[in-house]
Amino acid sequence: MTAVAAGTNRIDPYLIPALDGVAYGLLVFVAASGLVFCFGVANILNLAHGLLYAIGGYTAAALLDGGWASLALALAVGVLAAAAAGVLLAGLLTPVATGNHLSQALLTFGVALAGGSLLVAGFGPDNPQVQVPAALEGSVMVAGHRYAAYRLVFIVVAAVLAAALYLVVRRTRAGMLVRAAVDDPEMVACLGVSPARIRAGVLAAAGALAGAAGVLGAPIIGPGTGTADTVLLLSLVVVVLGGLGSMAGTLLAALAIGEIQTLGVALLPSAAPFLLFAAMAAVLAVRARGLAGRWRSA
Amino acid sequence: MRGEVIRRVRGGIAALVLVGLVVAPWVVDDYTTSILARTLALALVGVSVALLTGVAGMPTLGQTAPYAAGAYACAVVGSRVSDVGVVQLVVAAAAGALLAALTVPLVVHARGVIVLMITLAIGELVVIVLGRWRSVTGGTDGLAGIPAVRPFWGLPALASDQARYLYALAVVATLVGAVLVLLRTRAGLVLRAGRDDEMRLRASGHRVALHLSGAHIAAGAVAGAAGSLLVVAQQYISPADFGFDTSALLLLGVVIGGTASVGGALVGAALVIAVRDWLFGVLPGHAPLVLGALFVATVYLLPTGVNRARGRLRPPNAPAHQSDQPAAPDQTNVAELHR
Numbered sequence: 314m315t316a317v318a319a320g321t322n323r324i325d326p327y328l329i330p331a332l333d334g335v336a337y338g339l340l341v342f343v344a345a346s347g348l349v350f351c352f353g354v355a356n357i358l359n360l361a362h363g364l365l366y367a368i369g370g371y372t373a374a375a376l377l378d379g380g381w382a383s384l385a386l387a388l389a390v391g392v393l394a395a396a397a398a399g400v401l402l403a404g405l406l407t408p409v410a411t412g413n414h415l416s417q418a419l420l421t422f423g424v425a426l427a428g429g430s431l432l433v434a435g436f437g438p439d440n441p442q443v444q445v446p447a448a449l450e451g452s453v454m455v456a457g458h459r460y461a462a463y464r465l466v467f468i469v470v471a472a473v474l475a476a477a478l479y480l481v482v483r484r485t486r487a488g489m490l491v492r493a494a495v496d497d498p499e500m501v502a503c504l505g506v507s508p509a510r511i512r513a514g515v516l517a518a519a520g521a522l523a524g525a526a527g528v529l530g531a532p533i534i535g536p537g538t539g540t541a542d543t544v545l546l547l548s549l550v551v552v553v554l555g556g557l558g559s560m561a562g563t564l565l566a567a568l569a570i571g572e573i574q575t576l577g578v579a580l581l582p583s584a585a586p587f588l589l590f591a592a593m594a595a596v597l598a599v600r601a602r603g604l605a606g607r608w609r610s611a
Numbered sequence: 612m613r614g615e616v617i618r619r620v621r622g623g624i625a626a627l628v629l630v631g632l633v634v635a636p637w638v639v640d641d642y643t644t645s646i647l648a649r650t651l652a653l654a655l656v657g658v659s660v661a662l663l664t665g666v667a668g669m670p671t672l673g674q675t676a677p678y679a680a681g682a683y684a685c686a687v688v689g690s691r692v693s694d695v696g697v698v699q700l701v702v703a704a705a706a707g708a709l710l711a712a713l714t715v716p717l718v719v720h721a722r723g724v725i726v727l728m729i730t731l732a733i734g735e736l737v738v739i740v741l742g743r744w745r746s747v748t749g750g751t752d753g754l755a756g757i758p759a760v761r762p763f764w765g766l767p768a769l770a771s772d773q774a775r776y777l778y779a780l781a782v783v784a785t786l787v788g789a790v791l792v793l794l795r796t797r798a799g800l801v802l803r804a805g806r807d808d809e810m811r812l813r814a815s816g817h818r819v820a821l822h823l824s825g826a827h828i829a830a831g832a833v834a835g836a837a838g839s840l841l842v843v844a845q846q847y848i849s850p851a852d853f854g855f856d857t858s859a860l861l862l863l864g865v866v867i868g869g870t871a872s873v874g875g876a877l878v879g880a881a882l883v884i885a886v887r888d889w890l891f892g893v894l895p896g897h898a899p900l901v902l903g904a905l906f907v908a909t910v911y912l913l914p915t916g917v918n919r920a921r922g923r924l925r926p927p928n929a930p931a932h933q934s935d936q937p938a939a940p941d942q943t944n945v946a947e948l949h950r
Contacts, residue, residue, distance in 0.1 A: 358724050360731075360859070408911060414724040415670050415866055416910045422859040423906025430899035542855060546735040553732055590736050597717050 330579040338571020339471035344526040345551035347519030353495045353557040358418040361425040363541030365395045369527020370536030374441035395524025399516035440537035636773040648776040648844035655837035657880025659830040665871030667826040668806030672858040673730025676737040677707030679853040681835025696762040707835015741850040753849025803944040
């Protein structure tokens with residue numbers, strides 16, 4: 314039986330890691346898009362971005378009890394809490410808004426440090442267990458392999474989220490403002506839109522996205538003491554790889570990272586630690602000048 | 612006249628501090644001495660951060676990467692090849708410079724907050740590699756039992772904390788002196804001028820990217836040498852020594868010290884590291900919370916110098932976005948270069 318399966322298709326053993334990579338990549342996309350907004354629109358390197366994800370993750374761990382209602386509740390609470398944290402961060406940033414970027418980044422790091430400590434104090438130092446809804450606990454058959462049902466549903470939900478995000482940025486007035494602020498912040502300010510309001514709005518949106526990713530992604534990148542750092546790093550690499558120009562770039566970068574972290578590890582276990590580095594170096598080497606030009610104008 | 616007085620007072624304070632550092636190991640206990648030695652290593656990394664952030668205008672959160680490369684190179688050489696300090700220092704500095712040279716293409720075309728982001732990603736990726744590359748780095752357990760160093764061929768090994776501290780102090784003093792001398796040469800002037808007005812320097816035929824690459828590699832070498840001092844001070848290293856919080860602490864120290872000042876970076880970095888060590892000693896559970904609050908408070912209290920002053924000159928409704936240049940376009944360096 315196994316011989317037949319192996320004989321029919323050489324791609325077969327890598328199907329599950331590849332699918333995992335899609336789930337992982339979409340999760341990273343939702344988390345990183347918040348950081349992209351922060352960075353592209355408000356020009357703030359938000360080192361507390363991982364904290365916003367961790368808030369969502371801990372909310373999921375605390376509220377999920379196996380039912381659908383608890384998932385909806387956790388999603389609402391997680392998104393609201395992380396968005397509120399984003400607004401709080403914007404408030405803290407207001408006094409240094411005219412200062413340099415160094416002090417802004419350092420301030421967000423202070424918030425990340427203090428907030429992480431508060432989360433550990435509130436939820437304990439151990440990595441909490443996350444209970445997915447009972448209906449999704451089992452596994453389904455995908456092309457002859459068992460695959461966790463939650464991850465499959467997550468892929469669909471995250472894809473819907475990504476599509477919704479795209480529509481909001483492309484089609485609504487808020488999205489228009491965001492794109493305008495990336496291109497020419499001075500002009501947007503001249504048009505009468507307060508930079509402070511844009512900053513608060515962007516940080517709230519970033520918080521909401523990170524919070525949603527934290528709740529829904531808790532069974533994939535679970536809450537714990539190292540979560541904030543992991544998510545921040547993955548989001549940073551997404552920004553480096555994808556640039557700030559387009560959401561398609563962000564999505565591609567996130568999917569590439571997902572595949573590197575899963576399929577890459579399955580294919581080349583010994584080279585795994587260097588793969589993210591290599592990807593970053595390759596992308597920047599190929600289009601360093603173009604990317605930098607885009608960034609400098611951003 | 613006034614500048615002369617200030618210079619003399621500054622020199623006097625520096626001499627006093629140096630004397631204080633030399634006699635310190637006979638005043639405090641062994642544990643504090645070893646902590647001081649480690650703080651010296653971190654202060655040297657702070658100098659490399661100031662070199663990039665303040666002098667070259669490339670704010671960095673990733674100097675822990677060459678620092679880690681130097682430390683691990685020194686640890687591997689120290690336990691397998693040679694226990695001579697000079698050899699270890701050269702190897703560590705070369706490892707730091709090599710890593711910095713490899714990452715030059717990633718950072719040299721970016722400016723401002725984007726450098727901050729890319730360097731942070733580099734630093735974090737290096738920590739991940741250190742944690743997973745078990746055969747060389749010992750994984751998250753780190754490398755322990757590194758034999759005591761002997762400064763030079765034929766000299767005895769440094770067995771006591773005091774001796775190791777004085778070795779670290781001598782190396783830091785030498786390297787800081789070298790950096791200060793280097794900054795007084797034309798190379799330093801060109802770097803500062805590029806920070807202040809890159810376009811003008813470029814227009815007058817200077818290759819700014821080349822200068823920045825040189826500064827990045829030199830800063831990597833300094834950080835790598837600091838890594839070797841960490842190995843001497845602790846005789847044990849693990850990826851936890853090179854985390855993202857260390858980079859942020861060092862950057863805060865450098866900003867406190869005035870960003871472009873080497874002496875300020877030494878003092879600022881040492882101060883911030885000392886506060887962290889003290890906090891983790893007295894408040895084991897809540898140290899990160901207090902440290903985070905201190906970060907926020909310090910940022911509020913910082914006179915962000917010329918940037919803040921410029922912000923005040925603007926009308927109150929002016930946009931908050933400024934250009935990504937970390938320093939004001941102060942033209943004196945550029946003008947001096949053209950004289």
